[in-house]
Amino acid sequence: SLQGGGSTLGVLFALTVALVFGWRALKPKVARARTGEVEIGVYPNETRAGERLQVEVRLRPPRALTLNAVRARLLCQEIAVSGSGTRKTTHSHTVSSQVLELSKRRRVSAGETVALEGSITVPEDAPPSFEAPDNKVRWTVTTELDIEGWPDLEDEQVLTVFPS
Numbered sequence: 001s002l003q004g005g006g007s008t009l010g011v012l013f014a015l016t017v018a019l020v021f022g023w024r025a026l027k028p029k030v031a032r033a034r035t036g037e038v039e040i041g042v043y044p045n046e047t048r049a050g051e052r053l054q055v056e057v058r059l060r061p062p063r064a065l066t067l068n069a070v071r072a073r074l075l076c077q078e079i080a081v082s083g084s085g086t087r088k089t090t091h092s093h094t095v096s097s098q099v100l101e102l103s104k105r106r107r108v109s110a111g112e113t114v115a116l117e118g119s120i121t122v123p124e125d126a127p128p129s130f131e132a133p134d135n136k137v138r139w140t141v142t143t144e145l146d147i148e149g150w151p152d153l154e155d156e157q158v159l160t161v162f163p164s
Contacts, residue, residue, distance in 0.1 A: 035145065036062045040155045042072075042141045049126035049164045057102060057116040057143060064110045066148035070103040073142045074120050076127065076161075081134040095137070096123050102143075128163040 039058040047053060055072040076096040083089050102116040120141075130137040139159040146152050 035059050035065065035147065035153060038145065038153060038155075040143045040157070042143075042157045042159070045157065046160045046162065047122055048162050049122055049128075050124045052119045052121050053141065053159070054117065054119050055100060055102065055141060055143065057145070058114065059108075059145075060111060060113045061108055062110060064108065065150070066105065066107050067103055067114075068105050068146040068148050069101065069144075070116055070146070071144050072100045072102060072118070072120065073144070074098045074100070074122070074139070075142065076137065076139050078127075079136050079138060095127060098123075122161060126161055129159070129161045 036059060039056075041054075041056045043054045043056070053074065057070055074096070075094065078093045078095055080091045081088060082091065098120055100118045100120045102118050103114075108114055122139075126139075127137050129139055139161045140156050141159060142154060142156045144152055144154050
């Protein structure tokens, strides 16, 4: 009787994992069904400490929607892997995090073109991007469209920050 229960738990676990990964893959498609095509740009994608980045978001939804907020997050993380084989562990540490609010809550009509832009400055003491087999310093800008009643739409762009 215990063996049957174990296989049922295994099937339930496998289904749960499949649903989670399936939703992760489907979530952007569901959000884009509401927003239509969204253009997101971060310029330049190669920069130095103290320089400004321009973030641009453009959309024209096929149906009316409410944007709760549109934000861009400039994030620097140090990621290190320790151990080997099955004892490998990944550690991450947030070095810097800044949020740029591109839009507060607003109603967008069907077919209305929305163009949002703003700038964010790479910190003066920013460590440069770095990548080795078990260690890296990674800079990203993640843009999030918080859509009322729908999954959020997120876009992550990797930056290269050079030494000053």
